Amino acid sequence: MVGNVLTLVARAREGDPRSVARLISMVENGDPRLREVAAALAPFAGRAQVVGLTGSPGVGKSTTTNELVRALRRAGRRVGVLAVDPSSPFTGGAILGDRIRMQEHTTDPGVYIRSMSTRGMLGGLSVATPQAVRVLEGAGCDVVLVETVGVGQAEVEIASLADTTLVLLAPGMGDAIQAVKAGILEIADVFVVNKADRPGADATYRDIQGMLSLGEREPGDWRPQVVRATAVKGEGIDEVVAAIAKHREWLEGSGRLQAAHEKRAAVEVEAIALAALRARMGDLGDGTALGKLAAQVAEGVTDPYAAADALLAELGERF
Amino acid sequence: MVGNVLTLVARAREGDPRSVARLISMVENGDPRLREVAAALAPFAGRAQVVGLTGSPGVGKSTTTNELVRALRRAGRRVGVLAVDPSSPFTGGAILGDRIRMQEHTTDPGVYIRSMSTRGMLGGLSVATPQAVRVLEGAGCDVVLVETVGVGQAEVEIASLADTTLVLLAPGMGDAIQAVKAGILEIADVFVVNKADRPGADATYRDIQGMLSLGEREPGDWRPQVVRATAVKGEGIDEVVAAIAKHREWLEGSGRLQAAHEKRAAVEVEAIALAALRARMGDLGDGTALGKLAAQVAEGVTDPYAAADALLAELGERF
Known part of the structure; x- marks a missing residue:
């Protein structure tokens, strides 16, 4: 039902409230086409x-x-x-x-x-x-x-x-x-x-x-x-x-507006990258790696830093 | 001045308030010996x-x-x-x-x-x-x-x-x-x-x-x-x-106490791993990579997702 992303963005540019609403819904839902939306919106x-x-x-x-x-x-x-x-x-x-x-x-x-x-x-x-x-x-x-x-x-x-x-x-x-x-x-x-x-x-x-x-x-x-x-x-x-x-x-x-915009962008880029890394960590071991390590920490047989190291090592292998 | 980590932990175990205070200060300051502290505390x-x-x-x-x-x-x-x-x-x-x-x-x-x-x-x-x-x-x-x-x-x-x-x-x-x-x-x-x-x-x-x-x-x-x-x-x-x-x-x-402890440990391990990844991202390009990408986003020549991809690609090379 949702039209082509570029069409949606073009309509939103013209002030169509439904298109604006749909784009924000895509943002909220983490829609996979968000990358296309972001690319189309970059110039503004x-x-x-x-x-x-x-x-x-x-x-x-x-x-x-x-x-x-x-x-x-x-x-x-x-x-x-x-x-x-x-x-x-x-x-x-x-x-x-x-x-x-x-x-x-x-x-x-x-x-x-x-x-x-x-x-x-x-x-x-x-x-x-x-x-x-x-x-x-x-x-x-x-x-x-x-x-x-x-x-x-x-x-x-x-x-x-x-x-x-x-x-x-x-x-x-x-x-x-x-x-x-x-x-x-x-x-x-x-x-x-x-x-x-x-x-x-x-x-x-x-x-x-x-x-x-x-x-x-x-x-x-x-x-x-x-x-x-x-x-x-x-x-x-x-x-x-x-x-x-x-x-x-x-x-x-x-002259601080430019600096404010760059800071905003840095926070955004970092948040997107961290969310991606978090998703990748969550997927490790078919989604069981973090839970297994956490169980060892809860048992007292390993500590949280050592567990985090193990998680990062697994992540590194998948990069 | 701060004694050996194992000594500090042993004293804290005996209830010495100064040792407890020092260990918490090490936590607050992100002291590099935190890994040793965490390992010594794991059994408790x-x-x-x-x-x-x-x-x-x-x-x-x-x-x-x-x-x-x-x-x-x-x-x-x-x-x-x-x-x-x-x-x-x-x-x-x-x-x-x-x-x-x-x-x-x-x-x-x-x-x-x-x-x-x-x-x-x-x-x-x-x-x-x-x-x-x-x-x-x-x-x-x-x-x-x-x-x-x-x-x-x-x-x-x-x-x-x-x-x-x-x-x-x-x-x-x-x-x-x-x-x-x-x-x-x-x-x-x-x-x-x-x-x-x-x-x-x-x-x-x-x-x-x-x-x-x-x-x-x-x-x-x-x-x-x-x-x-x-x-x-x-x-x-x-x-x-x-x-x-x-x-x-x-x-x-x-039987939910065990589950609660495992969940707590999972949140902890993930937070430590994400902080480490964030630090590594911040160090990329001698600390300039994120800022350069952010400037491009602020200028409108790239979008935040593409910038995050570029950051993750650089991170992957350093793993």
Whole structure:
């Protein structure tokens, strides 16, 4: 049923939403024709500004994303949204509740919205997410918003794919110390103190500003912006959009956009290569090699490093 | 200065806290003698019950851990605690605030407490954490608590190392839907509704019970326990300890403990092998191969899959 890959890519280039959706499904499912898709999309690399948006559950990410889409559309920009659900290694399923709020955009041909899950695909979101971004770039999006739940290591990796990273905080969701603990101070280009109409918002704002003033920066480095917003009322969204635009200008003006794109590509290439190696290791001994070695480690007759060496030796023979 | 590895391991076996600390430092720093350490520790694999403890920032993980340590010590058990900080890829630093609360245990020779960070070590926490668990098993701990911040993919991987996984929730920290979104329903063996004296705790408890009743389970499968606690007052902690013990009994009675240990070992061996492959890929072309390919992808003259193929071809030549 699915047409020729080049036809699909050509249609996606013309803005056909079904073709975009099919290409992203191919990415999610690890379709073998992904190589052809990637080759066809290569020339459009780096066309969009990729904006990562992360924060703890309940902080208002989906509402903020929704309002950002609205504001960007008002400015006439084409927007892609990837809502990345790290629960996928288990359920493969995204919960749809939040997505319903974005229904107002579903009939807008200038917006693509997609919940990403990976159904256990090897390499998971670290392989699938950047390829989905490439599909949306190919489809002519000016901005791609990548929304991730949580602030764990996988999300930090996904943030490394973004040109600009937004970190959402909210009063009462854990204080600024918690933000530092979660490692987000280092990845944020823009902080959004959401739910700014709630008690404690000013304290959260001051805490973040205080910590930023302690951070070490070289002359010419970006100083993360801190913006107050109440996304549910649409307040502060224009300021967030302005901060995103300002960061883009800084990236271009400082010559760091190219470096950001190369870093993104390096992370992607490495993730694809590692996923391939992981698949090859899993296939060794007709799929039994790793399990046999693991059983020896569990018994205490060998150690994990020696077992890994044995696995790598087997892998080397198959190269 | 550091003595012979076998001497260090022997001293750790005798319960010398300095030796335990040194061995864990070697793990964190990716010390080249880790292979010797791992070989010396191999026979003690699987001696401890490994209990993972996770939840969103601010939910009360450190307080709960502290109270669990106290309760387990009252029962005469030797306890290890690893507080895993996923912020490490950037700062390499754990925030000490929470650890201060555990100071009451620092003079207790039956307790080892350690904040884990990995200072950018390849493979990061997925390599270091299980090896640190092995050090604590070797040191004679009956229970090793692994506390992780956040509920992202990396934390899910760390949870796969635990025999028993506790997920902490708190009222007002995001509702049960958020818990499902974060994928934690599938990894939890025991839910702890902490801050149970706060408004909304009963609703959180009911939501979790409701979702568990919808879950599909085969006969003989474990049904996750849900326990109410107010860790800051020490309330409900005995019930949490009882739930952990009950899960251990089920693992042993159902014959699944062996499978859990083999799965843990498989995850470990794979993580070590992948870290080694990643290091080898990073060294290709005197460390320039990945960057050159990434630059071509960023320029749009090649695609990430083709670049990964080229990288793997170079890797194969060096095997």
